[in-house]
Amino acid sequence: MTSIAGLPRVEHLPYDIARIRRDFPILKREVASGAQLVYLDNAATSQRPVQVLAEITRFYRDHNANIHRGVHTLSVEATELYEQARAKVARFIGASDPREIIFTRNTTEAINLVAHSWARKFLKAGDEVVVSEIEHHSNIVPWQMLRDERGIVLKYIPMLPDGTLDLDAVQSIITERTRLVAITAMSNALGTIVPLDVIVARAKAVGALVLVDGAQSVPHMPVDVQALDVDFLAFSGHKMLAPFGIGVLWGRMALLESMDPFMGGGDMILTVSMEQSTWADVPAKFEAGTPNVGDAVALGAAVDYLSALGMDEVRRHEREITDYALRRLADVPGVSIFGVPDAEHRGGVVSFELEGVHPHDIGQVLDTKGVAIRTGHHCAQPVMLALNVPATARASFYIYNTTAEVDALASGLEEVGRFFGVRK
Amino acid sequence: MAESGLxxxxxxxxxxxxxxxxRNRNATIEPTCSADGANPLCGDQVRVDVALVDGVIEAISFSGQGCSISQASASMMTEYVKGRTVAEALQGVDAFQQMMLTGEAPDLEGFDDIASLVGVAKFAARVKCASLGWKTLAQALAEGGGTVTTDDGSR
Structure with a gap:
């Protein structure tokens, strides 16, 4: 197992937007209409830099073999690269021990792992799991399934009209019967940054564990699991420059050791007889079967890329773009923006509506201008219900977006308004 | 938006x-059969109420919300099937589905306005929007009414 101390240092690079954009060749392409791409759908998935693409190629070209089983050179190299990626991810989120990093397919699988291996073992009927109204479906559905199967009680911290959580309600909703608080660090639909400290303090006071859905926070701002003082953190590689199909669950070692395996199969066992098996140690216990080695290695390259920029700088850049977008879009006739009004308490996500035009139609017209946004319910239907809209249009930013791209969005929206000319 | 023929x-x-x-949106009728349709992933919703007399669609109403394609298509559908027999209406549903598949407008009497939706066939993501009202009509006309979805579950 590679140690964090043994990792090569990452050299810091100044935040040079022109250089960053050169690392993403896809940003130069055109869409069907011939317009140049303006990619503003980063909350759905980010683009990948050439450094990550090169790492994927390098792994399969030079080091490809199955891991943890061979004594031959390639298998040893592949194992080292895989374990080095684990250490890189641990360093990135401030974990003290690389073994606390479990590779999964994505955030959804990481949350389901906790529901399966921790909650099914330790929770009984009447125990409470608390989530919030602004969760992505992936942090609601696993707990509903557990409720139906085990009779646990599922409670929600409500959303206020401005897209923030009702923090006054936290005290009464998280009770002595609460065993787990599963909460997003940032809403994918509205960009709300959740004040985790308030929620963690209350959870600790009643002895509940805290699982953070970091799918939208880990790619965009500094995240340190020690400072957060939480118990589990789930996130996805594909929203932070890495390939699809690789995600992470971080958990405290003592908790991970107490949990049952997730799936049964190869790599997660110590011994197997015809009658029974014994489990391997953490993290292998949770990584049954041949893992996604190549993409884990590429995730290591992705966190190196982000570390070189510095997550403080990433957050600063996105806050500037978001602040500009909030002001620029507010000037577009007919546009109403959902959620917190200032970029200080909002990640790089701006959800909005254009009076009289359905989000689908907005998205379609913007596409002809090359502007890619998300339209729909963003897998957060409780949020749509609370806002009383069937869907919203959403622009979301990342390290390579520019104010000029926000201008392209704004002028595109002005044109959408003129095109439909609809009175409600 | 002259520069954009697409x-x-x-x-x-x-x-x-x-x-x-x-047309025929939220019309006051006494329905004999109804159905609800939705694209849950997009948020498109259409309800179709039909008043059948001796196998003829005497009156029809639709309601709901959604994108321009879903709502315009449902509106055109109601105009087309009003006064037609159930068999003729279902023939229209088939013709519409064919048009979405092939990208070619059918040579069908009364289909002129509807043929303007032929361009939707080029936009795979929008075909389900255009089809929603028609599928919901077919469901209403089928015994029992009920609920349809034109989402394929992808996101």
């Missing part, structure tokens, strides 16, 4: 007209 293929003037001034 867009005008999708949003013909007649479509925007039906979107702005939908």
């Amino acid at each position: 867009l005008e293929d999708l949003y013909r003037e007649i479509i925007l007209d039906h979107y702005r001034q939908p």
